[in-house]
Amino acid sequence: xxxxxxVTGAGGFIGSWIVKLLLARGYALTHSLVSVWQEEIIEPIIxxxxxxVEAAADAGVRRLxxxxxIGTMYMNPHRDPDAPLDDSSWSDLDYCKRxxxxxxxxxxxxxxxxxxxxxxxxxxxxxxIPVVTLxxxxxxxxxxxxxxxxxxxxxxxxxxxxxxxxxxxxxxAAEAHVRVLLEPGAGGRRYVCAERTLHRGExxxxxxxxxxxxxxxxxxxxxxxxxxxGYKFTNQxxxxxxxxxxxxxxxxxxxxxxxxxxxFLKKVAGAKxxxxxxTTI
Numbered sequence: 341x342x343x344x345x346x347v348t349g350a351g352g353f354i355g356s357w358i359v360k361l362l363l364a365r366g367y368a369l370t371h372s373l374v375s376v377w378q379e380e381i382i383e384p385i386i387x388x389x390x391x392x393v394e395a396a397a398d399a400g401v402r403r404l405x406x407x408x409x410i411g412t413m414y415m416n417p418h419r420d421p422d423a424p425l426d427d428s429s430w431s432d433l434d435y436c437k438r439x440x441x442x443x444x445x446x447x448x449x450x451x452x453x454x455x456x457x458x459x460x461x462x463x464x465x466x467x468x469i470p471v472v473t474l475x476x477x478x479x480x481x482x483x484x485x486x487x488x489x490x491x492x493x494x495x496x497x498x499x500x501x502x503x504x505x506x507x508x509x510x511x512x513a514a515e516a517h518v519r520v521l522l523e524p525g526a527g528g529r530r531y532v533c534a535e536r537t538l539h540r541g542e543x544x545x546x547x548x549x550x551x552x553x554x555x556x557x558x559x560x561x562x563x564x565x566x567x568x569x570g571y572k573f574t575n576q577x578x579x580x581x582x583x584x585x586x587x588x589x590x591x592x593x594x595x596x597x598x599x600x601x602x603x604f605l606k607k608v609a610g611a612k613x614x615x616x617x618x619t620t621i
Contacts, residue, residue, distance in 0.1 A: 357514030411444035504570030
């Protein structure tokens, strides 16, 4: 008899990949815990996360793997910019409020609450913290992280912003959740799931190398200040679980091809696109 796993948010970008990987491993899926998907505002995010923890404890699950966000880690003006984000890094709630980063604010409270509830209930909890995820779309709709690059391909964005972000292949993010779930000693900690950090200009240059037929911007909106540096991080704990992170040019290529295949991005007639494993960054 197949072991049963419950996946909430299975229709999302990462969630759909988690389902695919679990099914490939022979697991059965269930939707019988609780319905926790609600409108994305502060209280539902916090309450919904706690509801999942309580429901998992009530059901006697072996381990709960929570998918959080990098916004629970880096929003802290007091952190050392040269120190990598790791298990001990938390966003500052007052800073989130002052800067009106309400999603980071809510997600940070929600994750802290999940740890408190898990400890109180004796539940084995682990948290995977993905960054901007890119790659093939399994679901029919668009998602925020893929919109992140679509505007550069369509010509909607005439210049890129002076920002840096960390990125990861969506399949690697899904695989991280599965490995953290299955590895006996993986509970009780937070895992940063990131492959590399890129300035938006670097991102656009790779896209232009892979798909030169699109009007990808070459100019930064901020022509005065130097390029902003992104946060550092450590992904070694996931590497220790066997995760081999896919290089950025591969998941950018897959993301764009998926946009074309699903009709979100028009193919350019006569374009010859070759997946180049030697793309420089």
